[in-house]
Amino acid sequence: MMYTVKKWIALLLLTACLGFSTYAQKTKHQSTEAKKALTASGQLDRAFWSNMLYKMASPVVFNLAAGTLKQNMPVEQGKVPGYSFNAEKVTHLEAVGRTMAGIAPWLALPDDDSQEGRQRKQLRTALLKGISNAVDPGSPDYLNFRTEQQPLVDAAFMAQGFLRAPKALWEPLDSVTKKRVIEEFKSLRNRSGTYNNWLLFAALSEAFLLSVGEQADPARIDFALKKMPEWxxxxxxxxxxxxxxxxxYNSFVIQPMLVDLYAVLKQHNKVTDSAYQQVLKRMVRHAEFQERIIGVDGSFPPFGRSITYRSGAFQLLAQTALLGQYPDQITPGQVRCALTAMLQKLFLHCNNFDARGWLILGFCGSQPSVADYYTSTGSLYMATLGFLSLGLPATDRFWTDQPAEWTSKKAWSGQPFKKDYKVGY
Known part of the structure; x- marks a missing residue:
């Protein structure tokens, strides 16, 4: 049966990458118009991504700009025996830092007059105002960098946001705000993190200071550089x-922050290019596992702690796409379809927002019992990190390639797929 372009687009709007395969195979024998409609599915996927990220980030960014974040953001906490985390003191910086890290590459794209372009401009303009409020002691939304351990974590995510979009998020700030941001980051030096991935938080904050011309604390950087290879x-x-x-946690924190850290240090001749290439190559290898664990229907196994971070679990795969670093025999269209299926499973199948648009504790809907002792509303905005690939322009192959089945779909439909073996690096 032949389909008009209009009908094909309607089908693709409903199925996008999730159910394209039958139609994709038919296009070998169908019209050029139908093939063009399949290519357009990348545009539909992008529209879904951008609308969802805009929806997710808006309550955080627009309230921060208005000075109403602390007033309006709910503070839901994990219902865990022995919960003792002081969420009221840290959750707002969690929301801001994590959201910044997730939306930064997208906001770095140039303005245009599309709906998406207008969304980006609105968020970027509001976030610049919000950053000013976040470090202004006279603002009702002055954020806490100076007490508790948790700000070590979320200042690092804020640093990641600045590093991912310096021209969009750092350079336009006025000199007073820049000075205040630097002072807040330096105030973190009176605290140290736990002996695990937290070493990267201190190191990345110092790398950000280095990137803006400040003197970094070499000990906080060197400790991470020494221990991470050992681990x-x-x-x-x-x-x-x-x-x-x-x-x-290889995706939530470790490998994306390690690659970003080495990228800054390489620019300042603090590490060699070969050292950077090694951590990048390891991240690309881990991306192979990430692509494979996305199931036929977009689901993925909810194992390990911090599962309430939802799509943040795939930050690493999204970042390898953002960097144009794909594993062998895995195409950009394949990664797009896998990630789109995952995002649709999480945010179309599950109701993960409250009535005012804030994320709620859980994995698929409201499930506060699966939260951890350190989890609160602000923590959940790690979910924005799964959208990093939106930083690729709409003309990139990630968006323009025709839909392609990911490994699970190939394996479970009897198609050939790449065998997996360990690597020696």
Whole structure:
């Protein structure tokens, strides 16, 4: 049966990458118009991504700009025996830092007059105002960098946001705000983190200071540079400290922050290019596992701690796409379809927002019992990190390639797929 372009687009709007395969195979024998409609599915995927990220980030960014974040953001905490985390003191910086890290590459794209372009401009303009409020002691939304341990974590995510979009998020700030940001980051030096992935938080904050012309604390950087290679256990996996944990922390924190850290240090001749290439190669290897664990229907196994971070579990795969670093025999269209399926499973199948648009504690809907003792509303905005690939322009192959089945779909439909073997680096 022949389909008009209009009908094909309607089908693709409903199925996008999730159910394209039957139609994709038919296009070998169908019209050029139908093939063009399949190519357009990347545009539909992008529209879904951008609308969802805009929805997710808006309550955080627009309230921060208005000085109403602390007033309006709910503070939901994990219902865990012995919960003692002082969420009221740290959750707002969590929301801001994590959201910044997730939306920064997208906001770095140039303005245009599309709906997406207008969304980006609105968020970027509001976030610049919000950053000013966040470090202004006279603002009702002055954020806490100076007490508790948790700000070590979320200042690092804020640093990651600045590093991912310096021209969009750092350079436009006025001199007073820049000075205040630097002072807040330096105030973190009176605290140290735990002996695991937290070493990267201190190091990345110092790398950000280095990137803006400040004197970095070399000890906080060197400690991470020494320990992380020791904690590499092979085949693209790092241990989270001396003991290995089977969870998503290689993607939540370890490998994306390690690559970003080495990128800054390489620019300042603090590490060699070969050292940077090694950590990048290990991240690309780990991306192979990430692509494979996305199921036929977009689901993925909810194992390990911090599972309430939802799509943040795939920050690493999204970042390898953002950097244009794809594993062998895995195409940009394949990664796009896998990530789109995952995002649709999480945010179309599950109701993960409250009535005012804030994320709620849980994995698929409201499930506060699966939260951890350190989890609160602000923590959940790690979910924005799964959208990093939106930083690729709409003309990139990630968006323009025709849909392609990911490994699970190939394997479970009897198609040939790449066998997996360990690597020696």
């Amino acid at each position: 590499y256990v092979g085949d693209g996996w790092y241990s989270d400290g001396p003991q290995f944990s089977m969870d998503y």
